[in-house]
Amino acid sequence: MKQFFLASILAGAIALPAFAADYKIIAPANPGGGWDQTARTLQTVMQSEGISGNVQVVNVPGAGGTIGLAQFASQDKGNPNALIVGGYVMVGAILTNKSPVTLKDVTPIARLTGEYEAIVVPASSPFQTFGDLVEALKKDPGAVSWAGGSAGGTDHITVGLIAKEAGVDPKKINYIAYSGGGEALAAILGAQVSAGISGYGEFESQVKAGTLRLLAVSSEERIEGVDAPTIKESGLDVVVENWRMVAAAPGLTDEQKAAVSADVEKLVKSAAWQEQLKTKGWQDTYLSGAAFDEQLAKDVSATEGILKEIGLVE
Amino acid sequence: MNTFEFLLQGLLIAAQPMNLLYALIGVTLGTAVGVLPGIGPALTVALLLPVTYQLDPAGSLIMFAGIYYGGMYGGSTTSILLNTPGESASIVTALEGNKMARAGRGGPALATAAIGSFVAGLIATLGLAFIAPYIVKMALIFGPREYFALMVLAFVTVSSAFGDSTLRGLTSLFVGLALAMIGIDQLSGQARLSFGIPDLLDGIEVTTLAVAMFAIGESLYIAAQGDRGPDKIEAVRGSVWMSATDWARSWKPWLRGTAIGFPIGAMPAGGAEIGTFLSYAAEKRLTKHPEEFGNGAIEGVAGPEAANNASAAGTLVPLLTLGLPTTATAAIMLAGFQQYGLQPGPLLFATNPQLVWGLIASLLIANLMLLVLNLPLIGLWVKLLSIPKPWLYAGIMLFATLGTIGANPSVFELGMLLAFGLLGYAMRVFGYPIAPVVVGLILGPLAEQQLRRALSISQGDLTTLVASPVALVLLLIAAAALIVPLILRARGRGQVLSQLAASED
């Protein structure tokens, strides 16, 4: 019996390289969340498009994705078949959690999807335009309470940037952090807070039903089919996109990196991926290569600056 | 078409033989996975959701409903039989249910849980169908200060799960509260009590703590009794069925549990476990058999199980009417609905009535299937107890760790499982109750966050906490629940209390 097991262990060790062509995707979050869904959608499409025969998704949740990132950077170093899903939230989490591993320690491949921030007020609110809200903020920052996601997340950062651009000390904003989108939305609908901020998708159905008033979105230009001005139009230079990306392991050769990039490009261009984006309501904001690296660097420095000003990072 | 016609049409579709079969498969799968400690309804639904994608929309919706109900009911089975609740909502069920199982009354305990779940599911689903818009309006009145008041009330009533010593009950509760402080403070983003360990930044997972303290702690404790404990628990003493007395003692708790669970489930920050705590406390106050509480009172199973199921249906109220996913399970369901082209939100009932009523009909059918499947199975479940101990507990340990590994395969998480398992064991040895630790871990952060949110919104004005009528009433009830028994006990007039309680119903 013992020999059988020894033999099987040995055989297993030998058999291992035979599976090396298959991708492994780390979802640095719990099953069910946004990153997990992205990873599992990648898995489905990669398999159905024949990009990879067998894709495994591994959940490594915790601390805004930084635990998964750290594990990925150390354990999968040089592995050309390992990918990790991540996003803008990671940029902030790396800073607030003082994570020793940053996005510089992995090989970002491409931005896949993204969502813009939306600022809403309950239908009964006295604020008719974004300008009204900013005026109130300037007059008494404490009197304007904002409901959004966790402290130091995309929503918080956006409010900080708005305050800074409006000439208000970002430390003075009265930001009320909620854990899930649902709880924050309930607080906004119940007019417990002055305004709410989150990804547009969270508010879409309420805005269409007229129970929330959409004041502004954080995109560069107006979004098609969304009846609201950008924050930029009101004179505040704030553009924030909550994107999701896929990155490869550190220590890859240029050829290996190119091979992964080609696989990801093939995936993004496939009809199956476009179909998935449509059913899930995700925007296609594919960006790769040097353009993505440049945008990433810009986001990291802007985020670091504003987190310091809000007082979340020393 | 009016409401009734839509519902009737939905029921007709759901009652087609093929769809009934899907419902049965869903309930079976859901129960089979949900029965494992550490795998609650959220993970069950997440795991099994892809199975439903192969079917047509009506079929997949109905199978989905079956999985949901099955996953929820599965948790209570192991709580009752093995004292190993795998998720927070069935902790209270274990308190009395396991005592019943040990006395050979596992059959009636499982039956009252199943029938109570059915009754509560039925009433709450009808509530969802007909009064959802009103319930949701009420739920939106609840802001941070109202939630804070509700948490205070929950804290006060939790004392009924303390067991026989106030000191040890309070100690357990505060150990739970201290554990709750670990991790990033949500409102300020600062790490508390994490000692620079990244794995602690997200705090302690409730399921990890529950599985460790109950499943592992219990296994260790039983093992340490060595040969002294009975080798096999007598699985059935008396009838495996509920007796007439059991029925008479169960129906009121079912209804009260439903009445407590449904509105709390509908509140965006409620959560199923709070309903079960309140229901248990209510039953303990109202019972005519107070001496049985702690030794296996059937009311203590019937009420919380009904509350649990009613609040699960309640969760669908904000989900369907507002698109608000208020629990982990609801968030996964939302992802599921989107696959069926159902976009929850305020316009859903108007724009997509077929699907909504189809879902509600599916829930009703799945609920019925659960009863059909589980009542005959009770005899079989009870037999679980006659598996020889070495194999039974080896299996429990395997599945208890499976849930944790599946959610987060990290060595650190398993280390916590071991450490809290030992803590659970030590607490059993010294006579400390286990439930308050988990209760503290759940309620602590909720209460703290809501208090700080309320004060932040009012810019530091303390009077805001009592400025709303709802919050004031809840706080007054909490104060009364705390003070009245103390006064009565101080005067040695406990009799009066039980008479008062008896005359109330």
Place this chain on the structure above:
Amino acid sequence: MTNGTKPADVKRRPDWAALVIAAVLAVIAGVMFWDVSRLSGAAGYSQVGPTTVPYAIAVCLLGLAVWTVFEAWRGDFPEREHQQLGPVFWIVAGLAAQMLLLKVAGFSIATGLLFAFTAAGFGQRKLWKTIPFGIVFAFAVWVVFSKLLQLSLPAGPLEHLFF
């Protein structure tokens, strides 16, 4: 469980184990004070900041420690039944083995050991039988959950042999 109030056996003898519990509670409170004191108390607009609640809990834990000492002194703790520690060690060893081997040996082997050790803790000491049985059982569970239900359970040499 009998309450330790029978005058014959308890002559106000302090209960040392209970005193240890009191000490542990006090230590937890101390750790909380120490850790929280390093946080910035910045509370924004609420006077209850991130440090207030931890401080309150720590103070209560200290109070409970004192109360525990008091009860321990009076011998108010219930009498404890004799515990056999052998079985407990078996199970703890099983959990530790699973924890340490999970990443290296994969789910089936690590969990198979836990299974066998737990069975040993409950008196089934024939490890040459229980270990293979546990591994096969755990492997079946791995196949169901990992392959059918897509749960990410760590794979090791045994799993790679088949998949």
